[in-house]
Amino acid sequence: xxxxxxxxxxxxxxxxxxxxxxxxxxxxxxxxxxxxxxxxxxxxxxxxxxxxxxxxxxxxxxxxxxxxxxxxxxxxxxxxxxxxxxxxxxxxxxxxxxxxxxxxxxxxxxxxxxxxxxxxxxxxxxxxxxxxxxxxxxxxxxxxxxxxxxxxxxxxxxxxxxxxxxxxxxxxxxxxxxxxxxxxxxxxxxxxxxxxxxxxxxxxxxxxxxxxxxxxxxxxxxxxxxxxxxxxxxxxxxxxxxxxxxxxxxxxxxxxxxxxxxxxxxxxxxxxxxxxxxxxxxxxxxxxxxxxxxxxxxxxxxxxxxxxxxxxxxxxxxxxxxxxxxxxxxxxxxxxxxxxxxxxxxxxxxxxxxxxxxxxxxxxxxxxxxxxxxxxxxxxxxxxxxxxxxxxxxxxxxxxxxxxxxxxxxxxxxxxxxxxxxxxxxxxxxxxxxxxxxxxxxxxxxxxxxxxxxxxxxxxxxxxxxxxxxxxxxxxxxxxxxxxxxxxxxxxxxxxxxxxxxxxxxxxxxxxxxxxxxxxxxxxxxxxxxxxxxxxxxxxxxxxxxxxxxxxxxxxxxxxxxxxxxxxxxxxxxxxxxxxxxxxxxxxxxxxxxxxxxxxxxxxxxxxxxxxxxxxxxxxxxxxxxxxxxxxxxxxxxxxxxxxxxxxxxxxxxxxxxxxxxxxxxxxxxxxxxxxxxxxxxxxxxxxxxxxxxxxxxxxxxxxxxxxxxxxxxxxxxxxxxxxxxxxxxxxxxxxxxxxxxxxxxxxxxxxxxxxxxxxxxxxxxxxxxxxxxxxxxxxxxxxxxxxxxxxxxxxxxxxxxxxxxxxxxxxxxxxxxxxxxxxxxxxxxxxxxxxxxxxxxxxxxxxxxxxxxxxxxxxxxxxxxxxxxxxxxxxxxxxxxxxxxxxxxxx
RNA sequence: GGGCACUUAGCUCAGUUGGUUAGAGCGCAUGCCUCACAUGCAUGAGGUCAGAGGUUCAACUCCUCUAGUGCCCACCA
Numbered sequence: 001x002x003x004x005x006x007x008x009x010x011x012x013x014x015x016x017x018x019x020x021x022x023x024x025x026x027x028x029x030x031x032x033x034x035x036x037x038x039x040x041x042x043x044x045x046x047x048x049x050x051x052x053x054x055x056x057x058x059x060x061x062x063x064x065x066x067x068x069x070x071x072x073x074x075x076x077x078x079x080x081x082x083x084x085x086x087x088x089x090x091x092x093x094x095x096x097x098x099x100x101x102x103x104x105x106x107x108x109x110x111x112x113x114x115x116x117x118x119x120x121x122x123x124x125x126x127x128x129x130x131x132x133x134x135x136x137x138x139x140x141x142x143x144x145x146x147x148x149x150x151x152x153x154x155x156x157x158x159x160x161x162x163x164x165x166x167x168x169x170x171x172x173x174x175x176x177x178x179x180x181x182x183x184x185x186x187x188x189x190x191x192x193x194x195x196x197x198x199x200x201x202x203x204x205x206x207x208x209x210x211x212x213x214x215x216x217x218x219x220x221x222x223x224x225x226x227x228x229x230x231x232x233x234x235x236x237x238x239x240x241x242x243x244x245x246x247x248x249x250x251x252x253x254x255x256x257x258x259x260x261x262x263x264x265x266x267x268x269x270x271x272x273x274x275x276x277x278x279x280x281x282x283x284x285x286x287x288x289x290x291x292x293x294x295x296x297x298x299x300x301x302x303x304x305x306x307x308x309x310x311x312x313x314x315x316x317x318x319x320x321x322x323x324x325x326x327x328x329x330x331x332x333x334x335x336x337x338x339x340x341x342x343x344x345x346x347x348x349x350x351x352x353x354x355x356x357x358x359x360x361x362x363x364x365x366x367x368x369x370x371x372x373x374x375x376x377x378x379x380x381x382x383x384x385x386x387x388x389x390x391x392x393x394x395x396x397x398x399x400x401x402x403x404x405x406x407x408x409x410x411x412x413x414x415x416x417x418x419x420x421x422x423x424x425x426x427x428x429x430x431x432x433x434x435x436x437x438x439x440x441x442x443x444x445x446x447x448x449x450x451x452x453x454x455x456x457x458x459x460x461x462x463x464x465x466x467x468x469x470x471x472x473x474x475x476x477x478x479x480x481x482x483x484x485x486x487x488x489x490x491x492x493x494x495x496x497x498x499x500x501x502x503x504x505x506x507x508x509x510x511x512x513x514x515x516x517x518x519x520x521x522x523x524x525x526x527x528x529x530x531x532x533x534x535x536x537x538x539x540x541x542x543x544x545x546x547x548x549x550x551x552x553x554x555x556x557x558x559x560x561x562x563x564x565x566x567x568x569x570x571x572x573x574x575x576x577x578x579x580x581x582x583x584x585x586x587x588x589x590x591x592x593x594x595x596x597x598x599x600x601x602x603x604x605x606x607x608x609x610x611x612x613x614x615x616x617x618x619x620x621x622x623x624x625x626x627x628x629x630x631x632x633x634x635x636x637x638x639x640x641x642x643x644x645x646x647x648x649x650x651x652x653x654x655x656x657x658x659x660x661x662x663x664x665x666x667x668x669x670x671x672x673x674x675x676x677x678x679x680x681x682x683x684x685x686x687x688x689x690x691x692x693x694x695x696x697x698x699x700x701x702x703x704x705x706x707x708x709x710x711x712x713x714x715x716x717x718x719x720x721x722x723x724x725x726x727x728x729x730x731x732x733x734x735x736x737x738x739x740x741x742x743x744x745x746x747x748x749x750x751x752x753x754x755x756x757x758x759x760x761x762x763x764x765x766x767x768x769x770x771x772x773x774x775x776x777x778x779x780x781x782x783x784x785x786x787x788x789x790x791x792x793x794x795x796x797x798x799x800x801x802x803x804x805x806x807x808x809x810x811x812x813x814x815x816x817x818x819x820x821x822x823x824x825x826x827x828x829x830x831x832x833x834x835x836x837x838x839x840x841x842x843x844x845x846x847x848x849x850x851x852x853x854x855x856x857x858x859x860x861x862x863x864x865x866x867x868x869x870x871x872x873x874x875x876x877x878x879x880x881x882x883x884x885x886x887x888x889x890x891x892x
Numbered sequence: 893g894g895g896c897a898c899u900u901a902g903c904u905c906a907g908u909u910g911g912u913u914a915g916a917g918c919g920c921a922u923g924c925c926u927c928a929c930a931u932g933c934a935u936g937a938g939g940u941c942a943g944a945g946g947u948u949c950a951a952c953u954c955c956u957c958u959a960g961u962g963c964c965c966a967c968c969a
Binding site for chain 1: 894896898904906907908911913916917923924926928929931932933934936948950964965966967968969
């Protein structure tokens with residue numbers, strides 16, 4: 001028999017084991033008509049990312065699912081990959097080049113993109129390597145990248161199809177503009193954060209030659225610099241304060257531009273002064289007002305957020321915030337500044353660089369979302385796609401019902417370039433699509449006029465425009481591959497909440513549109529990992545607990561088990577380093593228990609066909625109990641995993657293995673360790689427990705499993721390809737569980753007396769058990785040996801005995817346990833102890849008595865509940881009676 | 893402004909469709925290096941389940957309100 005080393009050192013084994021798994025091809029999956037498919041796709045981490053705790057949680061969950069399903073006999077495909085993260089990656093490489101003294105624009109587009117590819121070759125796979133450290137059993141040979149040839153083709157295909165259906169259009173609208181990244185962003189990429197700003201009140205004079213401009217309107221704004229682009233002032237037609245100036249013209253201060261006064265009910269009478277300055281090129285509301293009232297659009301900003309020539313000589317070239325200050329100063333000088341007051345409001349920020357977003361008029365490409373949303377809404381409403389936890393359904397639907405068009409063009413270089421070409425000659429023609437050629441490759445000449453001066457649109461597509469195709473583009477779409485046919489739709493999507501709109505919703509829309517069906521059946525949304533104070537972990541805050549550090553310190557299995565067992569379904573996780581001790585200690589316990597069993601196992605005894613013993617009379621009470629507990633645990637673990645309750649599954653295993661198998665069963669069988677049946681049960685339960693635990697702690701279970709004697713029905717030479725244990729329903733017995741529960745209570749009570757009376761652990765004691773009921777008596781008399789051992793009893797008398805003199809007493813159900821303690825007992829103390837116990841029980845009994853006298857309860861409660869209460873009551877009566885007797889005895 | 897979640901032991905959190913004695917880990921106290929494990933063993937202390945009301949025979953669990961905390965969404969400039 002191979003023995004385990006005294007201590008488990010994760011680092012010795014993890015890399016070695018992982019390599020073997022990979023070499024043996026256990027991670028691979030391919031269409032197999034004889035098996036059912038189970039597939040999930042990894043939420044592609046971006047190539048600039050490194051593994052953080054959120055990834056660790058996310059991927060541990062997925063690996064548990066995949067390993068569980070693989071063991072259950074599914075053809076399990078877990079497809080990994082990364083996305084190119086257009087803006088983030090471009091920023092990273094740009095910064096790197098800048099440090100080397102090279103500017104992006106000096107380099108030129110082609111060379112810059114080549115630099116990004118170089119960077120990605122070098123650093124882009126960091127996260128993949130880290131996922132391997134985490135033990136992820138991904139099908140690495142199918143690793144995909146959103147900029148791969150196949151996936152890129154899918155992106156172009158989709159663009160062309162949507163364009164053909166009229167679902168993609170170009171237009172000049174207000175979009176979110178990041179002046180630092182110098183690109184448009186989608187609504188989702190602009191994250192609202194509350195900002196303490198100011199609300200500025202400014203006088204706009206009324207043009208009135210006769211009265212010399214004394215009359216004025218005060219407007220309120222949070223962004224005074226945008227006044228440079230003002231073309232009107234709007235008031236509510238109902239607003240009596242302004243009825244006298246209806247139809248008049250106003251003068252824009254500083255620039256002396258004439259402003260129309262427009263009347264519109266969207267203006268809120270209660271906000272500010274009820275007068276709204278209208279800047280159609282810099283605000284979505286004003287944009288709509290401008291369209292409605294046919295106003296000019298004056299764009300006053302450059303791409304970098306500085307004021308352009310439309311903003312007047314005094315301000316041109318100033319940054320938007322510098323311009324704000326300058327304008328306020330100038331207004332004050334002219335007596336047009338009324339006041340400013342603190343104003344807290346939500347402002348969009350770039351999700352990549354956190355710069356304040358500038359709403360701005362800009363020609364961009366959009367996807368018309370309403371038609372795509374309809375089938376995606378239905379897929380969730382009908383339950384074809386289910387969210388876990390269920391509450392996310394509402395969040396998803398609310399967003400989908402109110403979906404807005406998606407701005408997909410980005411003014412950066414790294415990404416899929418928009419497959420749109422413009423013919424120089426045709427562009428002058430009228431119509432929105434004039435001169436536009438949509439094509440996967442650059443056409444040699446214009447199909448319309450034959451012109452050869454053709455330029456491609458300089459913009460690239462939003463990264464999510466490739467990610468939303470992930471569930472099928474990774475399987476080969478638009479080609480009809482066998483993989484696509486077999487593995488689509490996938491079974492589950494595991495992801496974090498912050499990505500529901502970015503990714504989950506859009507994948508559903510893409511799946512419905514291009515595959516004609518859902519991309520996944522279940523969406524499991526896990527919680528966000530936060531630090532101990534509840535703040536989201538992020539690099540910039542420096543509150544990161546690095547999973548790789550934790551792996552170094554505690555081991556991968558410890559990391560995995562810890563994070564899973566403290567994460568309740570969908571709840572956020574508050575993490576501190578000490579939490580990882582939980583998993584480390586459990587791995588250690590598992591190791592030592594296994595070591596103990598292996599030390600005592602005789603291979604000859606356990607190599608035989610083992611299932612047979614379940615039916616024999618050879619099984620002891622304890623054997624039956626541990627089997628009952630094991631299968632009951634196995635059953636609930638399977639159920640929990642199917643319901644995405646990973647922590648409950650992990651905790652069920654923890655409780656079973658540590659507190660039932662180790663604390664009780666192993667301790668019990670130390671007496672009969674050489675007995676053949678004991679050997680078989682120890683081996684069986686350990687081996688099956690390892691399999692049950694393998695999805696959670698893949699490395700340590702493999703290492704131990706490799707050292708076990710082999711059964712002939714083991715196929716393959718790794719635990720990860722063993723079948724998930726079969727549940728033996730007939731071995732699960734509530735009755736045995738309950739009986740054992742009594743014995744445990746009894747033994748605990750005796751140990752308690754030992755502790756209370758300070759009896760040295762080594763010192764053996766005599767115990768007298770007064771047993772009244774035949775049933776109870778049997779359970780005890782059959783198990784005398786282990787009761788004696790576990791309570792350290794020398795002489796155990798069972799039967800109807802009077803209370804021995806000078807003895808401590810405990811009452812468990814219908815059993816009294818007496819420990820003769822000649823000379824040791826402080827009678828008053830023992831009396832107090834018993835009295836306290838009796839009082840506690842009396843309290844409970846009074847409550848039950850009350851209930852049992854209540855006619856409503858008796859008539860309306862189900863029978864079994866009433867029955868149980870009656871049972872409990874008589875139990876309590878007996879116990880209390882005995883405790884009282886003992887109290888009296890002590891008095892004597 | 894709308895929505896969601898959370899409030900249970902000193903700390904961090906579980907608690908299955910309402911139904912026996914509300915659990916765990918850590919921490920704490922006491923005693924143990926008992927020949928698998930001190931990353932351990934044994935025993936114990938500690939809870940009006942945020943507050944108020946309601947439904948019910950029965951509420952930690954369902955409903956309403958209040959307070960606090962956190963998150964998401966949102967074009968009141």
